[in-house]
Amino acid sequence: MSKVRVGINGFGTIGKRVAHAVSLQTDMKLVGVANRSVNINVRNMLGKKGPLYKTDLYCSEPANMKTMESTHFKVKGSLEDLLRKVDVIIDGTPAGIEAKNKPLYQKHRVKQIYQGGADKNVADASFTAIANYEKCVGKDSLRVVSCNTTSLVRTIHAVNETVGLKDIFAVLVRRAADPHEDADEGPIISVVPVTKVPSHHGPDVQTVLPKINITTMACAIPTTLNHTHFITATMDKECSREDIIDAFRNACRVLLFRAGEGYETSSQIAEYFRDTGRPRSDMFEACVWEETVNTVKNKLYWCHVVHSEAITIPENIDAIRAVMNTDKKLSSIRKTNKSLNIEK
């Protein structure tokens, strides 16, 4: 079987990670990367010591061609040149830009994978592998939902297979900015609430799990590491905490950590991924604190941590196989997990 030819447009936090992940798949070929400029991601990843040194670089904005060519990076052509050579394009451009790119993608008849910042209507469906891969097979375009939504979908889907959940309520305590971003991206000392209540995250979960009843509130806090979510729900029937812990233990891309073993803080969970050799210490899993999982009669509680930069990367890889219809759900998930050293 020939390899799926993949291009990346927008080489930022997500784009560079998906590019790297694509290069690790045996059934895909990373054809090239398009960006509007030679940014540090291009320098780091496509430079002489970068993991994608041999990958072709394209210019996504014609007006910037000269500036890009003035660097020591060779620019292979325009975004359209890239689109002529690929089956699938991963759009990692900033939220709002992807809608402007779409007509060009369609003109070249390439399948499209968008990110969670995009409006849901930009794509034929929203996607989280374990929850709705089958429904997404063969679509022309998919939207991999955001980091927050992905973690909620994975955990809620897992529990919901064990016991029906209704009336889910979650508070999302979000990192202010990514580690490489400037302070003006987020708070230094304050808490910044999302004043639209309920926040948009609940409806976003419903783009993947339409039957789930969930409302959310959210805020940003002064940290760069990861988000922390606090969730409660009403269960259809009483259930032991052990049953729920088992559901998380068996869940796709969910890991349990015990505060009692020393993983008391979100940074101590992050330290696990620094120590165990993940590229960039990326945490692809939603990480649940085992002690926080509790049931009181028919009420359920848990708390998990989400690495905003990384959690959606495996979903992007599975989304490629879904749109190309080159693999079944569990087989794709297994391949992706193995390539990224995702446990379980």
Add this chain to the structure above:
Amino acid sequence: MSKVRVGINGFGTIGKRVAHAVSLQTDMKLVGVANRSVNINVRNMLGKKGPLYKTDLYCSEPANMKTMESTHFKVKGSLEDLLRKVDVIIDGTPAGIEAKNKPLYQKHRVKQIYQGGADKNVADASFTAIANYEKCVGKDSLRVVSCNTTSLVRTIHAVNETVGLKDIFAVLVRRAADPHEDADEGPIISVVPVTKVPSHHGPDVQTVLPKINITTMACAIPTTLNHTHFITATMDKECSREDIIDAFRNACRVLLFRAGEGYETSSQIAEYFRDTGRPRSDMFEACVWEETVNTVKNKLYWCHVVHSEAITIPENIDAIRAVMNTDKKLSSIRKTNKSLNIEK
């Protein structure tokens, strides 16, 4: 009517503020302050430029008498000497110490006000002025509940007068440490969840509002300013958000702030109290973001900010009048509010 004679034991974050507040009451006399050492609070407040310069200083630990006397602060005597001269003692000692102090207080037959860190059984009742002043009148001892609990009691009590609330769930996003405390008190970059779920805060609310059904989860985050709470509840009947906003507008020691007017973050709310001349910028009110108040069918949501150092100060003053039975609830609250420039 003779003034109530008040002593303070433990001159920390709460003790120094209550001492200052007592000194502002026309129906109370601050007899003296006991502490185990000449700490910076003693230096700041009882020093030549301090607002309590003329207040007598006592030594709460006999072993420390010599060290304290070696400073330029005159030590008037022991804690027992202070207890002989007062009707009420405010215990502001660290959590766990107050239980050891209690026998001495009882020996001298003084009324006792404890703080929220104390076990609830140390006092005859737990106290929040607007919610249960009447039930606390004449008690020998009261426990002013913690900052988090005080804010929950004030807001829940206010709404509950308008519409019955059941199934309250709150997530408490707590400041890591007070501004003067060292970094090792709390997280620098991480989120530290309370892994006991539900957390102790729900049962603590029930020490004041026993009929309220509430569960809570909590975490600490890297800020020193204040706590932020996210609350949802089920209402007995459908109610408009305007009705709930009115309830908060009329509530005791609750203030509404609008993100739309520029109060978008917890630090911007704090800035109001810096600008409007409160001592230490203290925020005695629970501050609700008006935009976050919302109702969807019979579900209610809101978000408020709590200044951990200051919110319980007015309750301590009212607690003094309650144990001494020198005033009625609303009259006491009015006096306290006026003396501390609490609006409304």
